[in-house]
Amino acid sequence: MSKDQINLNKLPKHIAIIMDGNGRWAKEKGKFRIFGHQNGVKAVREVSEGCAELGVEYLTLYAFSTENWSRPKIEVNALMTLLVKTIKSETQTLMKNGIKLDAIGDRTTLPAECLKELDEAINATKDNTRMTLILALSYSAKWDIVNATRTIAQKALNGEIAIEDVNEELIDRTLTTHKYPHPELMIRTSGELRISNFLLWEIAYSELYFTTVLWPDYRKEQLYEAILEYQSRERRFGKTSEQLV
Numbered sequence: 239m240s241k242d243q244i245n246l247n248k249l250p251k252h253i254a255i256i257m258d259g260n261g262r263w264a265k266e267k268g269k270f271r272i273f274g275h276q277n278g279v280k281a282v283r284e285v286s287e288g289c290a291e292l293g294v295e296y297l298t299l300y301a302f303s304t305e306n307w308s309r310p311k312i313e314v315n316a317l318m319t320l321l322v323k324t325i326k327s328e329t330q331t332l333m334k335n336g337i338k339l340d341a342i343g344d345r346t347t348l349p350a351e352c353l354k355e356l357d358e359a360i361n362a363t364k365d366n367t368r369m370t371l372i373l374a375l376s377y378s379a380k381w382d383i384v385n386a387t388r389t390i391a392q393k394a395l396n397g398e399i400a401i402e403d404v405n406e407e408l409i410d411r412t413l414t415t416h417k418y419p420h421p422e423l424m425i426r427t428s429g430e431l432r433i434s435n436f437l438l439w440e441i442a443y444s445e446l447y448f449t450t451v452l453w454p455d456y457r458k459e460q461l462y463e464a465i466l467e468y469q470s471r472e473r474r475f476g477k478t479s480e481q482l483v
């Protein structure tokens with residue numbers, strides 16, 4: 239299994255990853271959960287770099303879900319602190335790799351310090367064009383869909399749109415993910431076989447890939463494996479195999 243086996247003409251434009259298993263990784267080593275989160279940073283760096291090197295245009299990483307706010311306060315605080323620190327320290331690497339940073343999620347719930355670092359990094363990297371790295375922070379797909387529904391309902395009430403104008407395209411345009419194509423490939427680490435409220439609308443036709451590797455152990459090699467598997471799948475979009483040729 240190597241990078242050379244990947245067909246660069248058949249790359250997913252957008253890969254989305256549920257980075258899971260930090261807590262278990264730490265527990266296996268007899269350490270606190272936060273140790274696992276800290277060691278997940280290297281995997282983020284590797285995968286971002288790996289995607290950029292191949293020519294993947296968008297990478298969305300699920301870093302903190304709406305539901306993660308209900309974890310013990312000590313873990314939530316430690317995660318927010320780590321986030322601030324990491325965004326700050328990784329901006330240089332993003333610049334070096336030509337990666338533009340963006341974020342999706344409920345900004346109103348993020349601590350001020352976190353928002354500040356995030357906006358600074360987004361601003362500093364805004365002219366980079368090699369790849370866009372989208373952090374899903376305080377994000378959940380249902381949160382996004384509820385907000386989009388409200389926006390659309392308000393427009394209808396204002397008479398700006400008619401009921402007939404509500405279609406897939408309008409919903410697409412109203413979600414916070416509207417700037418990016420839907421991911422062709424969604425990866426989840428740690429062996430859990432669920433979506434946990436990540437991009438529900440956007441993954442309608444994504445190829446799903448699950449691995450038992452825990453996030454802190456995830457490296458470029460594992461990314462290549464997932465992409466190769468993706469390239470071996472037949473994406474039918476409801477059609478028959480025969481129609482595809």
Ligand code: IPE
Pocket residue numbers: 257258259260261262263301302303306317428453
């Ligand atoms: C993923 O690792 C990181 C976040 C959800 C923030 P977990 O913290 O969920 O690790 P496990 O699943 O408990 O092992």
Ligand code: IPE
Pocket residue numbers: 256257258259300301302303306430432434
């Ligand atoms: C999903 O992982 C959220 C992130 C990776 C940020 P969780 O560990 O929170 O998911 P569940 O609770 O096991 O479904």
Ligand code: MG
Pocket residue numbers: 258259260
């Ligand atoms: Mg988990």
